[in-house]
Amino acid sequence: MRLAVALAALLLAASVQAVTLPPLERAIAYRSILRTGNTAGKSPWRFGQVLNKAGLPVFEVDESGNPTEEPRVSNNPDFSSLIETTGPFGARKLYLITHFEAPAPSVQYVVELGQAPDGTLTPRNMKPVDWSALGGLWNPAPGSAPPGAPTWGARSTSRMPAPSPRPPTWPASRPRWTPAAATARWRDTWPYWDVYPADITLDLIKQKFNPYKYGHIHETRVDFKGNVNTFKWYTMGRLAFEMAYVLPDKKTVYLTDDGTNVGFYKFVATKAGDMSAGTLFAAKFTQTDATNGGSFTTQWIQLGSGVNKDLRALALNTTFADIFETASWTDGTGCPPGFTSVNEGGRAVQCLKLKPGMDTAAAFLETRRSAGYKGATTVFSKWEGITFDPKRKQLYTSMTSIRYGMEDNKKKGVASTTYDKGGNNDVKLPYNPCDCVFKLALDASNSATTMQAMFCGAVAAPCDPEDPTCNPLDTCDVNAISSPDNLSFMPEFDTLVVGEDTSDHQNDVMWSYSLANGTLDRIFSTPYGSEVTGTYWYPNIGGSSYLMAVIQHPYGESDQDHVTDPESTGPEAWVGYFTWKTVAKPTGLKFEPITPSMTDEEKNSPRWTPKVTLYRADRTPAPLRRPARGLLQRWF
Structure with a gap:
């Protein structure tokens, strides 16, 4: 009897001891869902194919500004979200929604995906999203999948840059645009209305184009059957939006x-999960330090409150002069x-007087001018991605470079007052073309109170002609960030x-930054002339984790001559991801870093980390239940 009791006690004691779980090493690779120009299933469209307002193909333009027979396909995919939907009896379908940053108006595609047990995603079918009822999709940029996206079946993204509300003019002797006179953006814009550059006139522009219809946050929703609904949120103002990030309270959106x-x-x-009504604020920054990217305190200036349907009516019936x-x-x-003097948008100083009764129109249609008019800070340069850390309750955000109005009366290190004239000159930092990632602390009401640089890029040392590893085109240090854009936490x-x-x-490059130890690892490198976009993290979809990454416009921004290299991977963009099986109670990870791309072969190709190590919390098994009274006696 005593032996049995002792044995039971030993079993109970052993059962509550923590079990140390070893790290998991997973081989990973960058996997492509689609490249631009590809098709999926029985879709008649090519991924990225540009369509006009009627849903018909847009064609490339010849030297005379007339359409050719070559359909236009965009190589500028940007945010690509994974949306998991639920149907009858718990059935699941997974969709990819990708919008294309250019041309403007641009296109967006919904792709139905198949998911294999190992997490591999395969396109099954594809269709374009119809934005014609809202005037087309203007220059969408990065985006976010709001909390509860599987419930909403939605995600919000952004539109940049907002077109100027002042109509273009040119001499009466040139009543038509010629290809030489039309900018690349306008050449791309007008085919949406089935008007090609050779036929553009000022009367057509006035007739068809209302700039206040553009520059707003938009949202795309897809349900289990693949039905798509589109929304435009005038409530969040009108800007050159780069990113809209919804916090977990489903009320607060940072822009x-x-x-x-x-x-x-x-x-x-006003109501959680409903963006159709609310209040818009602009930030006023007070600098407290100028070292290592600077530190600031933040105050919020209320611009206005509004309801979407009322603001849409304002947009359709208001001019700048009103x-x-x-x-x-x-x-x-x-x-x-x-x-009042305002210096915003790189347009230099402007003198403005708000007309009576137009406060709401100014707040939501001329948001940046309204912010400057009311004393908010409008000196930053290319404010880019933003994401949220729930444990520390802080935002992480990036800017492309510290320049222009962010400097103290300087432009790229040369004395200049252009960008501070008539403004507040709230920010006074040393010029840094490589820029920084910042953190913003939030209070109990989810309002940012301070901002401080976390880590910055640095200008590279001059190249030693004898050093074969030194590339004079890498003007920012290759072992640090340069012009950070998309962020995901x-x-x-x-x-x-x-x-x-x-x-x-x-x-x-795409980098991994560990907040635990402050290390920065290079995990992805894109081909010549491309950028990394669509960076986004999905911790668990169907048992697999996904880190999205898009390679936009290869050979498009630079090194165009390399597109004909023998090692060239072509100008078509990639929408792809890294994946591994989701693990329980993770505590950290470590990607195996890669070296900078050095050879022509490396610079022509995507390169990626081959392995991720996943760390897990110790597991404490549940203790064994004490046997029922009399059971041990019966056993022994």
């Missing part, structure tokens, strides 16, 4: 602004009495993923 002399914004919805009266700036005296692993959009690294 970054891409361009020169831009700001930072926050939208708070909102502001303008005057000229005079050096030495500034704006005339009654006018992996909270389970305390890891921040950073994608570059840079001209200061010849090959753009």
